[in-house]
Amino acid sequence: MIALPALPALLAALAVAATAAPAAPPRTFRVDYFHTGTASNETFSLDRLVLEPLPFPGRPDRPLDELGLGKYLFEVREQQGERLLYSRGFASIYGEWETTDEARGLARTFSESIRFPAPAVPVKVVLKKRGPDQLFREVWTLRVDPKDQFVDDAAPASPGPVIALQKSGPPERKFDLLLIGDGYTAAERGRFEADARRLMKALFATEPWRSRRADVNVWGLCPPTERSGVSRPSTGLHRRSRVGATYDAFGSERYLLSFENRTLRDVASFAPYDALGILVNAETYGGGGIFNLYTTVAARSAWADYVFVHELGHSVAALADEYFTSETAYLPATDRVEPWEANITNDPKAAKWADLVKPGTALPTPWPKEEFTTRAREIQDQRKAIRKRNGPEREMDALFRKQQQEETALLSPLNGPVGAFEGANYEAVGSFRPQADCVMFSRDPVPFCAVCRRTLDRVLDLYAGPGAP
Secondary structure (H helix, E strand, C coil): CCCCCCHHHHHHHHHHHHHHCCCCCCEEEEEEEEEEECCCCEEEEEEEEEEEEEECCCCCCCCCCCCCCCCEEEEEEECCCCCEEEEEEECCHHHHHCCECHHHCCCEEEEEEEEEECCCCCEEEEEEEECCCCCEEEEEEEEECCCCCCCECCCCCCCCCCEEEECCCCHHHCEEEEEEEECCCHHHHHHHHHHHHHHHHHHCCCCCCCCCHHHEEEEEECCCCCCCCCEEHHHCECCCCCCCEECCHHHCCCECEECCHHHHHHHHCCCCCCEEEEEECCCCCCEEEECCCEEEEECCCCCHHHHHHHHHHHHHHCCCCCCCCCCCCECCCCCCCCCCCCCCECCHHHCCCHHHCCCCCCCCCCCCHHHHHHHHHHHHHHHHHHHHCCCCHHHHHHHHHHHHHHHHHHHHHHCCCCCCEEEECCEEEEEEECCCCCCCCCCCCCCCCHHHHHHHHHHHHHHCCCCCC
16 A cells, blocks of 8 residues: 555645646736827727737746836736736838828827736736837826737638748747748748748858847748739739738838738737848838837848848837938928937937947047938939849849949958047938948948847847846
């Protein structure tokens, strides 16, 4: 006969076991809302409350975002006691659009979403926006009851099987990157997977992604479209899909965005993700990246590898564009407050990356700016001429390759020390970048600058890496 332990000892052992067992991660809760307004006013309204099918993928021991990035910030607080449960900084399509000329005289509405671990009790969701002084101020508050009868927990229509492109560990311990195909028919699913793996290879060949590869999961989804390709309104081409990618966002011919947030989020809910990448089945140069929203890239463009890495810099780490010679749809800023992005500054003498500048470095740091700018403007004129006569994409690619070779020869001798190089954030004067060249500055075969690498590392640490449970 086997002796059984005394009842008190048995109960104590079971209590210890229950305490030691990790709690199951909560489901993912999503608030879909409408963001409406103009350049001078904005309002928010609830669309729907959604309980997504999968557990929340975020790191449970780091629910609070203290990085200070993003034009907006949302907080999830207890209704009783105001204890902060979760927070994340982010940017939005509306936040970009409100700086365009169109927003001065036209009101528009954009669908947006925020996601957080499903709460067990009613909570207060607080949305904040940076003011002119760059401080966050509350702009909308929503009370959310997870037991509300209108919380939608129905699974959307399946976008197809999830592809585990790289599985490094449990989603709650890793940075989960979800790549979604758009414009691929069912017969082109294999093409999507090949494109995804090629872009992954380019990403993990670049620091700090190369060193952090073991901290990253990569998943793939490819909801089939009836017709190949995506919309390009400037050429009269229109397509509809659940992902909704389109060229010509804000009238910029190579800016790729999706304005179909509602259906995009339903597609994405079938895989764990901390960041989204939309791979577009197109050859025309294009892409985009918005912090904590998504990255887009024309996956079959000759420049797709570079664009993918560059745009992930925007969407993952809120890195600013460091170039200043390309035209944009955004109006110039009317004030000169210090930008919140980590890799640009208005004050070269007190640069936010001063700890990386070696003693004796000239600030501002000299570089052949006039020569660079003159040639870049000439290239811009040639680009416009090609587009105006609807020249073939290979002609544009050849022009970009020529520009790349010239800029590499000009900048490579300077690309070493961290300083303050004038010309960044679409402004030739009064805005400074950390190094002469960077993935965020040009298409040259160079790495991220030291400041961009550090910022990417800090964001990845929020989801994976040292101390992950």
